[in-house]
Amino acid sequence: MAKVPRVKLGSQGLEVSAQGLGCMGMSAFYGTPKPEPDMINLIHHAINAGVTFLDTSDVYGPKTNEMLLGKALKGGMREKVELATKFGIKYDGAWEVNGDPAYVRAACEASLQRLGVDCIDLYYQHRIDTRVPIEITMGELKKLVEEGKIKYVGLSEASASTIRRAHVVHPITAVQLEWSLWSRDVEQEIIPTCRELGIGIVAYSPLGRGFFSSGSKMIEKLEDNDFRKNLPRLQPENLEHNKILYERVNELAKKKGCTTSQLALAWVHHQGNDVVPIPGTTKIENLEQNIGALSVKLPPEEMAELESIASADSVKGARYGPDLTTYVDSETPPLSSWKA
Template sequence: MASVGRMKLGSQGLEVSAQGLGCMGMSAAYGPPKPEPDMISLIHHALQSGITFLDTSDVYGPFTNELLLGKALKGMRKEVELATKFGICFADGKWEICGDPAYVRAACEASLKRLDVDCIDLYYQHRVDTRIPIEITMGELKKLVEEGKIKYIGLSEASASTIRRAHAVHPISAVQLEWSLWSRDVEEDVVPTCRELGIGIVAYSPLGRGFLSSGPNIVDSFSNDDYRKLLPRFQPENLGHNASIFERVTEMATRKGCIPSQLALAWVHHQGNDVCPIPGTTKIENLNQNIGALSVKLTPEEMIELESFASTDVVKGERSGSGIPTWRESETPDLSSWKGI
């Protein structure tokens, strides 16, 4: 198996495994929760294989994924870089985004308890609260760093201007964003801003939520409560068209002597030594295959060829469902004119 290796994430001192593990699907979003003993075995296998950067959130479950990691990591705290998130909460029967300072603190305390740790390595704002200036939320996160409750601060799905404003309050170590062969809207503005500021990039859904691993047939395995059923790219009117992307990736993978998921993941790894993809999985076999992507080498010509398969005008359907905010909807009020909620 390929050596996973280590990388610096951002310029504040955080070091992580060169590939991480997204843990959401173990407990939420992609069908029913998976058996806890199996998921604990998977997490232990990841650590033994050199994948030490684990990604969760309080909203996964909600709460159950953090509890799972808390159990899995008993006695192993020093071996992992633990990332969790706050900002999506359930109130009055509906989901809402919250960046209020009192909420930020309460969410952090609750995550520490569920994870059964004294300190969170990387704490992300999961989605940006557009009602509150980002500086207000960041002010509370800065206090949590000073108190030793979190080590590094991250943002998820934030625009370039939001990132700049947040970074001016306290250095951001990582921005998490959806980046894969068929989701590339971040390349124009968000990625260059991160690089200018020395911020690490964490790519979630680097396998297109499973499409770049399994192709269009993946929809046959979706359970009724699988969140992907709501996503535009998996709808029948788009899926047939997008199937050709998977066919071309598969053909090139065969030429390269690897499998489609490894080729697609290798493409993300080749974006730069400041990019850490965090593919999620619930199977040890898939985890091993994902690690194998680190051994797949791509020439500049092969990168261009791969990108031509899934260019913006080729992919049909938005990457996110309606009502699910992305970096495009992350602008917050100006601090100087803010009067409070």
């Protein structure tokens, strides 16, 4: 298998594999956590294949996914990877987002310990705290960079204006957001802002949370405790409509001699060298299929065809249910309002 190429992520000096590995589903949200030895084996397989950009968060598990990565990176593996984790989402009976400086520091220290490392390569604010000015949160992250606890700073699901304000305090290396053939709203304002500021783009759920792997059939395979069962786009009233998108992408994939998921992933890869998708998987064969998407070439006319299939009205249903506090495209209060 061809080696996965390396790319510069953002303009601050971070270099990563052109495709990353989202590790969330190994431990959380997508049904029963998978056996630890199998997941460590999968992570090692990814690293040996050149997928070295690993993505986790303290809320995955919670905490258990970071601990899994800590075990997987023992014995010389740490030096081979670019490790990204996140802080900011807490679950204490209800979802809460926290960007308070004392919490930022405590979360970072705890993540370092669970991961068994002395420095995190890329540390994201997982969601934006709408009560704390972004400048205050970023001020603490800047201190953590100066202390050598983190190398680079990222934001996830932040609005364009929040990204701009944060970038003034300390350069943002990457913004993580949902981007795929069925989530394209970020193209209007957030992607252009990142490009203007030299910020890398990390696309999570590039396969539409598995929808582009098996279409509407995926619902039948989901366990009862899989949070995707509650996503509006996968509810019966929307799924009938959304199935058409999958079928049309599937037809194109057949013509190209690749799988539907490879075509969907190749579309994200073709958005530019500043975009790194991080598909998640728990199976080695799916990992290899995802790496294969790097070899799928899409000339402009095929990109245009895919984009006409996946236009704004081709998907029914919101990205999340109303019960989930996502703070997508969210603002923080002005700095002048802050009373420490």
